[in-house]
Structure formats: C-alpha cells, structure tokens
Amino acid sequence: MRSARPGFRSVLFLGFFLLLFSLGLCCEAGGQTLRVGAYDNYPKVFFSNDKVLGIFPKILEHVAGQ
Numbered sequence: 883m884r885s886a887r888p889g890f891r892s893v894l895f896l897g898f899f900l901l902l903f904s905l906g907l908c909c910e911a912g913g914q915t916l917r918v919g920a921y922d923n924y925p926k927v928f929f930s931n932d933k934v935l936g937i938f939p940k941i942l943e944h945v946a947g948q
Contacts, residue, residue, distance in 0.1 A: 918942060 927936040
C-alpha cells in the first residue's frame with residue numbers, strides 16, 4: 883500500500899516547475915537581448931542578400947513581438 887505523502891519524483895517535478903516559472907518571470911521583466919545563430923537549411927532557415935529568411939526566423943520574430 884502506498885503512503886499519502888508525496889514521493890521524491892513529485893517533489894522534484896514541482897521544484898523544477900517552480901524554477902522554470904521563476905526564471906520566466908525574471909527574464910520577462912529584464913528586457914534582455916537574445917542572440918540567435920542561423921544556418922542554411924532551406925526552407926526552414928536560409929539567407930538572401932545578407933538577410934535571414936525562412937519559417938523559423940518568422941516564428942522567432944513573432945514570439946519576440948509578443
């Protein structure tokens with residue numbers, strides 16, 4: 883029969899979730915700059931006239947705008 887107290891995995895999962903949540907709050911309040919590398923892998927990421935284009939850069943720009 884199992885005991886009613888939370889197990890080690892449950893406590894570890896809760897701690898990990900709280901850590902991620904607190905890091906998210908910290909980063910949102912800071913207004914930090916995120917640098918991202920790019921590689922040539924058409925159509926996901928590609929270069930045209932020294933500009934990075936593709937699906938992934940569009941997604942990153944949308945998320946950054948939020």
